[in-house]
């Protein structure tokens with residue numbers, strides 16, 4: 673099943689000679705449970721694509737369909753609820769609330785939704801991210817890497833169907849990056865979560881099942897295949913093996 677479909681997505685900024693085509697006709701399907709990496713140079717449209725996928729911004733034209741529903745058909749309130757329940761965002765900036773401790777930040781989206789947190793699962797996430805001793809710490813008492821781990825814990829805690837991550841390890845050292853990614857991947861496999869992750873780090877991209885390369889707002893290459901296609905063709909993927 674395609675949990676996420678992007679159809680002929682375009683996002684243009686400005687007009688005339690100054691017009692920037694941040695996305696210029698991107699189509700792609702993501703199956704439930706897939707781990708997709710999006711790579712490309714700075715300015716190629718990666719963040720714009722991720723924002724559209726999560727309904728944070730509206731396209732100039734084209735569609736984003738999540739679990740069979742065109743998200744442009746949702747009202748503002750429906751979109752807010754959709755994002756809270758279905759999407760876990762991880763940005764490069766952590767967006768933690770400064771006056772709440774680590775634990776309260778992590779469970780905030782769940783509580784906003786009127787749901788009781790799955791404490792066992794939240795504990796597991798906190799432990800896996802090495803945050804046990806920081807449960808009651810305030811964000812300003814944490815290093816950048818620790819804050820990023822809290823942001824990831826917050827995204828995972830609600831068990832969203834889709835995790836959208838924009839350079840989630842951009843500010844972490846390589847060991848912590850691998851730990852955080854490992855956890856994201858394990859969580860995805862365990863809860864059938866779909867992950868779309870932007871990165872410019874090739875080593876990190878290789879952890880994904882499929883890699884898409886953007887250039888000038890278009891998909892210019894792809895490596896790896898979705899699971900179903902992989903099973904039927906039994907194809908194997910080599911590092912850096914891009915097909916335009």
Ligand SMILES: Nc1ncnc2c1ncn2[C@@H]1O[C@H](COP(=O)(O)OP(=O)(O)O)[C@@H](O)[C@H]1O
Pocket residue numbers: 685686692693694712713714715716717718719720721
């Ligand atoms: N709000 C905006 N107004 C005008 N141009 C924008 C805006 N957001 C992004 N862009 C432009 O769109 C292009 C793609 O940006 P972005 O998606 O952030 O790229 P990436 O994440 O791959 O670095 C860039 O040329 C950028 O300058």
Ligand SMILES: [Mg+2]
Pocket residue numbers: 718719720838
């Ligand atoms: Mg970006």
